[in-house]
Amino acid sequence: MSYSDYSEGTPVFDKAAPDGPIETRWERRKFSVKLVNPANKRKVKIIVVGTGLAGGAAAATLGEAGYHVTSFCYQDSPRRAHSIAAQGGINAAKNYRNDGDSVYRLFYDTVKGGDYRSRESNVHRLAEISRQIIDQCVAQGVPFAREYGGLLDTRSFGGVQVSRTFYARGQTGQQLLLGAYQALERQVNAGTVTMYPRHEMLELIVVEGRARGVVVRDMITGEIESHLADAVVLATGGYGNVFYLSTNAKGCNVTASWRAHRKGALFANPCFTQIHPTCIPVSGDHQSKLTLMSESLRNDGRVWVPKQIGDSRDPREIPHEERDYFLERKYPSFGNLVPRDVASRAAKEVCDEKRGVGPSGLGVYLDFDDAIQRLGRKAVEAKYGNLFEMYERITGENPYEVPMRIFPAVHYTMGGLWVDYDLQSTIPGLYVAGEANFSDHGANRLGASALMQGLSDGYFVLPVTIGDYLASNKLPEVAPDAPEVVEAEKAVTDRIESLLSINGSRTVDSFHRELGHIMWDYCGMERTEDGLRKALELIPELRREFWNNVKIPGTGAELNQSLEKAGRVADFLELGELMCLDALHRKESCGGHFRGESQTEDGEAQRDDENFSYAAAWEYTGRGSAPVLHKEELLFEYVHPTQRSYK
Amino acid sequence: MKVNLRVWRQHDAVDKGRMVEYVVEDASEDMSFLELLDVLNEKLILSGEEPVAFDHDCREGICGTCSMVVDGHPHGPEKATTVCQLHMRKFNDGATITVEPFRAGAFPVIKDLVVDRGAFDKIIQAGGYISANTGSAPEAHSTPVPKANADRSFAAANCIGCGACVAACPNGSASLFLGAKLTHLGEMPQGQPERWERVVNMVETHDDAGFGGCTNTGACATACPKEIPLDVISQLNHDYLKATVGGRRKKA
Structure with a gap:
């Protein structure tokens, strides 16, 4: 039986989801959770893997609550998690601008922006909590941008018509992460959190059906260690690096999530990846990663390509009437601020028409000439100075004088481990937070919502809901030599040994690059049945070659x-392989998932609500063996699905 | 373009270490310096040698992971640029480039170009935060912050914790790192209650971790990829003096 002959299993239900009026659901859920007696909390051990916004915030908050927390990250310090690279900002329904914003509007925008493939209850909770996040971060000393009166400044972002994005120049992720990191280090000092940097999780320990620990590798000594706990939290980020080139940090990976998936956690909507429209184009084969230029640039930059094919003039010499400001033309009401999926596809379209710019023809201009004339160079510099400098360092071109060249790149993954309303996966005791879970963004994430979700999960949701699990279940201590622990450790050491013993003739990176090409060509901005079937042939072949021919120098007992x-x-x-299968089975287009076969007359994504209004949660059945699909039906009681329009 | 590399190789913390020369014939000027090392490493792996270990992650100049001394400068000779953002177009064809780890007593070498900067985390643990438990925060607009303070705070908060300041300092002092965190938090009204405790605890931890004292050479601010201004060290000294004047710790 081939991998693509998947079968359909029983539907998956979100048992934790409350009903009733949506604005009361989170309040009622909070009231219904069982509480852990404060005196007992220090006896309860929780493992948190990952120290980005979700993991750092969760570990700090659980530590403050008095739990005994053990935290792991692969970086040399928890402060380096990739949340740090988020540039643009964080959304919050504060309505400080008096522009008609509200919790309900943020909820509405996010459900619509996600192309009706997210869960209403979760999104509403996210919108409610957004306001508390800003309060919390200000109290921590996060230096948000302020106006002369000393109050917080905001800006607008793609896919919305209000100004609700709080920011700290182009370094919002950095400042929010440092806030969470400092809160975490405060708990390390207080003794509630034990921190293990340069430790990578390589296996989940499941005992009697519950997540009870992890196996990690000390990346300096190579030692394999088991850590046991009453519950495990994965906040290990997204899997965009499956494309090799992405805006993720080089170390970002799916291993923690995938190990949990192999142990029984369902993986939902893996094909939902976000291609960000404004990245610096690829310059050659040596390219190791792609650099994002914040979406906030689209507030003032205008996106265009020459009207004529093959117009190779210096962009400054092309008169306005010979330029095609294609976003403004196609989407007059949102213009350059259409959501990311729409902007990316429009850029691909003009490049497919051979009107792309730059040496590779895979690029469009993002031009600040009008903004500089309107606002003055100084004002533009104050807003975007650091981004302009970064662009110049990488390309050698000065964007104050020559328009930037940008092209879409893989940026974020909306899919991830399936979780219920409490953020609990299908393995009891395994919680998943931040980008690693699948819940809030549907098929497309709006700008400045990742930071919001990471912090919402970490500071406010998980610390409440995990208590319910800990208070409701008897969790007898697991012996360090329990068979499940020994077996998990052995699986890790065996795997390392088999990797090291291959001693073939190709480097790891060469396999990774090849996989990335397959994914980008067939499971990238546009997916088709033929392409996906082709990828489903190529990936297992490549995987076989990897396990026969990869060359890894050195030993396991060292860095x-x-x-x-x-x-x-x-x-x-x-x-x-699972991503391609998920993309193949979802015959509709929605959000970031664009199936060539499913488009409207004018080339927009055509959803099929009748057949695909569900989250696809996949069950692992063995490497290369057909997985089982479990559907979670999505109900829209408040925001009724319509053809998303930004025209 | 062709470049000659002289790279510090050290197998582990106890190995003595040595410079080893390599030639990369097929560099491109669009490569970042780390991509040049990637190319070198691919060749080393295929020829059966161990690749050069170096720390890196985001490769966009913000995570602070990358850390090496290029031609005598932490992060290389380009001003305000981390080594991941340093591009080969800044070097001449045929150049010989020397690559070493960050050197400081408080940053022991782990392997090749990888050093242990855990001492920075210890300094933050000692007080580099504002104690505000989750859920306890007042409404964000209840505390306006004058723009001038907010801007100065932000300029200091820019620090990416890479350690270039320490590597550049002849004394191996982390005063710029310390001053940056103290200024970030000290410019905010929220940071006042713990201000004096914070400076004393952080300075003591800094000294215990083996960092040296500051003699105002300013090498740190010159090397800093985020251009943290030197005056954060004045702030550090000001606050420390005020907190300890008369030999007593000042309370909030």
Whole structure:
């Protein structure tokens, strides 16, 4: 039986989801959770993997509550998690601008922006909590941008018509992460959190059906260690690096999530990836990652290509009437601020028409000439100075004088481990937060919503809901030599040994690049049945070659960066296959998932609500073996699905 | 373009270490410096040698992971640029480039170009935060912050914790790192209650971790990829003096 002959299993239900009026659901859920007696909390041990916004915030908050927390990250310090690279900002329904914003509007925008493939209850909760996040971060000393009166400044972002995005120049993620990191280090000092940097989670320990620990590798000594706990939280980020080139940090990987998936956690909507429209184009084969230019640039920059095919003039010499400001033309009401999926596809379309710019023809201009004339160079510099400098360093071109060249790149993954309203996966005791879960963004995430979700999960949701699990279940201590622990450790050491013993003739990176090409060509901005079937042939072949021909120098008992990468690429080689299958089975287009066969007359994504209004949660059945699909039906009681229009 | 590399190789913390020369024939001027090392490493792996270990992650100049001394400068000779953002077009064809780890007593070498900067986390643990438990925050607009203070705070908060300041300092002092955090938090009304405790605890931890004292050479601010202004060290000294004047710790 081939991999694509998947079967359909029983539907998956969100048992934790409350009903009743949506604006009361979170309040009522909070009231219904069982509480852990404060005196007992220090006896309860929780493992948190990952120290980005979700993981750092969760570990700090659980520590403050008095739990005994053990936290892991692969970086040399928790402060370096990739949340740090988020540039633009964080949404919150504060309505400080008096522009008609509200919790309900943020909820509405997010459900619509996600192209009606997210859960209403979760999104409403996110919108409610957004306001508390800003309060919390200000109290921590996060230096948000302020106006002369000393109050907080906001700006607008793609897909919305209000100004609700709080920011700290182009470094909002950095400042929010440092806030969470500092709160975390405060708990390390208080003794509630034990921190293990340079430790990578390589296996989940499941005992009697419950998540009870992790196996980690000390990345300096190579030692394999088991850590046991009453509950495990994965906040290990997204899997965009399956494409090799993405805006993710080089170390971002799917391994923690994938190990949990292999142990029984369902993986939902893996094909929902976000391609960000404004990244610096690829310059050559040596390229190791792609650099994002914040979406906030689209507030003042105008996107265009020459009207004529093959117009190779210096962009400054092309008169206005010979330029095609294609976003403004196609989407007059949102203009350059259409959501990311729409902007990316429009850029691809003009490049497919051979009107792309730059040496590769894979680029469009993002031009600040009008903004500089209107606002003055100084004002533009104050808003975007650091982004302009970054662009110049990478390309050698000065964007104050020459328009930037941008092209879409893989940026974020909306899919992830399936979780219920409480953020609990299908393995009891395993919670998943931030980008690693699938719940809030549907098929497309709006700008400045990732930071909001990470912090909402970490500071406000998970610390409440995990208590319910801990208070409701008897969790007898697991012995360090329990068979499940020994077995998990052995699986890790065996895997490392088999990787090291291959000693073939190709580097890990060469496999990763090849996988990335397959994913980008067939499971990228536009997917078709033929392409996906082709990818489903190519990936298993590549995976077989990897396991026969990869070359990893050194040993397992030392700092070995090739070995680290090999383990991650091995998991990407399985995930990629599932993504392609998910994309193949979802015959509709929605959000970031664009199926060539399903488009409207004018080339927009055509959803099929009758057949695909569900989250696709996949069950692992073995490497290369057909998975089982479990559907979670999505109900829209408040925001009724319509053809998304930004015209 | 062709470049000759002289790279510090050290197998582990106890190995003595040595410079090893390599040639990369097929560099491109659009590559970042780390991509040049990637190209070198691919060749080393295929020829059966161990690749050069180096720390890196975001490769867009914000995570602070990358850390190496290029031609004698932490992060290389380009001003206000982390080494991941340093591009080969800044070097001449045929150049010989020397690459070493960040050197400081408080940053022991782990392998090749990888060093242990855990001491920075310890300094933050000692007080580099505002104590505000989750859920306890007042409405954000209840505390306006004058723009001038907010801007100065932000300029200091820019610090990415890479350690270039320490690597550049002849004394191996982390005063710029310390001053940056103290200024970030000290410019805010929220940061006042713990201000004096914070400076004393952080300075003591800094000294215990083996960082040296500051003699105002200013090498740190020159090397800083985020251009943290030198005056954060004046702030550090001001606050420390005020907190300890008369030999007593000042309370909020």
